[in-house]
Amino acid sequence: MSPDDIQSIFFQECEEGLASAETALLAIKAGEHDGETINTIFRAVHSIKGGAGAFGFHPLQSFTHLFETLLDKVRDGELSLDPPLVELLMGAFDVLADHVTAIRGEGEQPDDAVMKRALRDALSAAPASAPGLASQELGLSFDIDAMMAELTVRSDIPAQDWRVTFMPAAGDLAHGGEPLLLLRELAALGGQVVSADPDRVPTLDAFDPDAAYMGWTLRLPATAERATIEEVFDFVSDPGSVTIERTQFDDAMRSAREVILQSRPVAPLATPAAEPPVAQAPLAAKQPKVAVGATIRVDLDKLDRLVDLVGELVITQSMLSQRLASNGLAAVEELADLDQLTRELQDSAMAIRAQPVKSVFSRVPRIVRELEASTGKRVQIEVEGEATELDKTVIERIGEPLTHLVRNCVDHGIELPAQRLAKGKPAEGLLRLSAEHKGSRIVISVSDDGAGIDRERVLAIATDRGIVAADARLSDEEIEQLIFAPGFSTAREVSNISGRGVGMDVVRQNVQALGGRITIQSRPGEGSSFALALPLTLAIVDGMVVSVGDQTYIIPLTHIVESLRPDRDQVQSTGLGNRVLNVRGAFLPVLGIGDQLGLTGAVSEPSEAVLIVVETESAGSAILMVDAIIDQRQVVIKSLETHYQQVEGVAGATILGDGRVALILDVEGLVDLRAPVPLRCAS
Amino acid sequence: MPKRILAVDDSLSMRMLLRASLTSAGYDVAEAEDGRAALEWLENNEPTLVITDINMPRLDGFGLIAELRAQERFRDMPILVLTTESSPEKKARARDAGATGWIVKPFDPEKLTVAVRRVMH
Secondary structure, three states: OHHHHHHHHHHHHHHHHHHHHHHHHHHHOOOOOOOOHHHOOOOOHHHHHHHHHHHHHHHHHHHHHHHHHHHHHHHOOOOOHHHHHHHHHHHHHHHHHHHHHHHHHOOOOOOOHHHHHHHHHHHHHHOOOOOOOHHHHHHHHOOHHHHHHHHHOOOOOOOOOEEEOOOOOHHHHHOOOOHHHHHHHHHHHEEEEEEEOEEEEEEEEHHHOOOOOOEEEEEEEOOOHHHHHHHHHOOOOOOHHHHEEEEEEOOHHHHHHHHHHOOOOHHHHHHHOOHHHHHHHHHHHHOOOOOOOOOOOOOOHHHHHHHHHHHHHHHHHHHHHHHHHHHOOOOOOHHHHHHHHHHHHHHHHHHHHHEEEEHHOHHHHHHHHHHHHHOOOEEEEEEEEEEEEHHHHHHHHHHHHHHHHHHHHHHOOOOHHHHHOOOOOOOEEEEEEEEEOOOEEEEEEEEEOOOOOHHHHHHHHHHHHHOOOOOOOOOOOOOOHHHHHHOOEEEEEEEEOOOOOOOOOHHHHHHOOOEEEEEEEEEEOEEEEEOOOOOOOOOOEEEEEEEEEOOOEEEEEHHEEEEEOHHHHEEEEEEEEEEEEEEOOOEEEEEEEHHHHHHOOOOOOOHHOEEEEEEOOOEEEEEEEOOOEEEEEEEEOOOOHHOOOOOOOEEEEOOOOOOOOEEEHHHHHHHHHOOOOOHHHHH | OOOEEEEEOOOHHHHHHHHHHHHHHHOOEEEEEHHHHHHHHHOOOOOOOOEEEOOOOOOOOHHHHHHHOOOOOOOOOOEEEEEEEHHHHHHHHHHHHHHOEEEEEOOOHHHHHHHHHHHHO
């Protein structure tokens, strides 16, 4: 474990600390807090301060020191948590977060002068205002190098030197204290015991083995610094038991009474309690070494490698069983076990990569707070299911879309307090984040109780921008979908909130790139809800194995609605080789995968083929025509882009049990390849 | 058999630093992430020294020391507290709680070993 590794762990801890401090701050703001809440913030700031000092981030250390001192006063009840103080804590938190960003090298060092002054002002309002602020900060910059340099000096002792007397208080042997160790430390500084003073030692019947009776006088070389000697007595309970003074030993005394202490304790007489039985701990030493922590941190690359290898194992296992089956050995019992184990191994490996969505959700409060400040709106955040876990890669990549949705809800959805009150709603808008498992997907939703989507305006803009024809008749859902159209933006002017150069179309692209889908539900005057349905992992996919011509393809199950074998007369031609099938009243285009991908030898007559009804995010429903369905299974996704290049209509590749490579179809892209888009069809 | 030190701190990086410094000084190091975890570990183990942070969830450093001092077998075990404060009041508080001594954070590895040797045979 290198210093850099420890530092990167420290960065992670900073982020975790910030997240829990933020949650606590919000609870305080909402008036839902107890003593532990402020303690949580204190602990987080305290830990960051400790690490900041250890890793030499001095501006952060100095800032956290002030922040911590203030929190300490709040904790002790010397300062009361009134709204201005809560605001100050929030502000200080933001500066702290900026500091952390800065030490990670991801941002500028914040200018914290104003905030520091505000913190000091608040501190001076406390009854017993911290007198030792400056000295404490000085205390942190102890010069260890100078001290260590001193340790090496112990040669000729000049006439002028230190005389140290040490008469331990009776209680100095309590709690594991051991004065002899101090003598040893002084010896290392070149000290010599000049005299031992047994005057206080009582008679045996009055002797308390737990009390200290002996006293010593020592001589130390003048080269030792007073501070260094004082440091040795740092743990001594009564400063009065130690005297340190410059003195002149006479030569006679020097020659007569020199006793050099080596690293071994002296005078058993003086140390009746010097070796408490506990300290020897022979039993403890035989115990196996156990770390108490229940978690470990692993480099993500190693995990990715593990997941990769497990993927390979799954493929190999599947090839093996296929090979055995073709040799009539399918019923081998061990094979079933192996199959089961491989599956479990794969699930476990995936579970290791899973992370709670909390890490993404926890960014939201800060974003909302910024928005509140810049828009004048007031927003309360409600979070549900933040412990729901999904793959780390997915977590990493939903941050941006989620942020955008949140901005969108606050910016366009939630109304200004006055408007809300006029509509009979509470002044404070509600933003709700939730995450839950639904089958093999996780659904994350962002909803607000704002104005809802203004359909008339959406339609007007879409018509204006030529996204839909002027005479198009669209359903409410279709109109709402328009906000995802490229080039669509409803902001009257480009606000710097939602209008950060990305529209909802980019949000949808991002979600689709993750194999996810986004849906909207909106009610005018009541609010909108955006739901992201995401795969639990990007490494495997449930797919239907189909054959087209001499090729094998995988269609991700998430897109598949049903499969059909139509009669000849059910499929109708619309000219130019386009065909549609009436599926319960809706006419869906029939797409031959062979035609789409330029393949020959595929079945071209729908009545002889298998039709698979798929639904897509951007292009509505359609029917894919394949020759036959072979199997349904989980496949390990291999990126085509890393090994070859991106191919339209293809999302990736996998290796099948028989060793052949099969392409995984990008249903979204495939359906989108054909024109016209369904909305215009529908009109 | 090297002497064993139990390092108690809720910050993993701080435990790492303690481990790195103490291991290179020749000690065996066990870790606990808070006072409660430390007590659990101490039920079956007896280290030569405990170094503990003060501010921790579940059971803080003062609470841990109080629990340990109440047990006969830990009555005289050296305990060092990790503190970011070097003020006399804070030190007095640590001593009153039953600590043998303290280490002011941030610590230099050598300063740490010096403090450890000051309380450990």
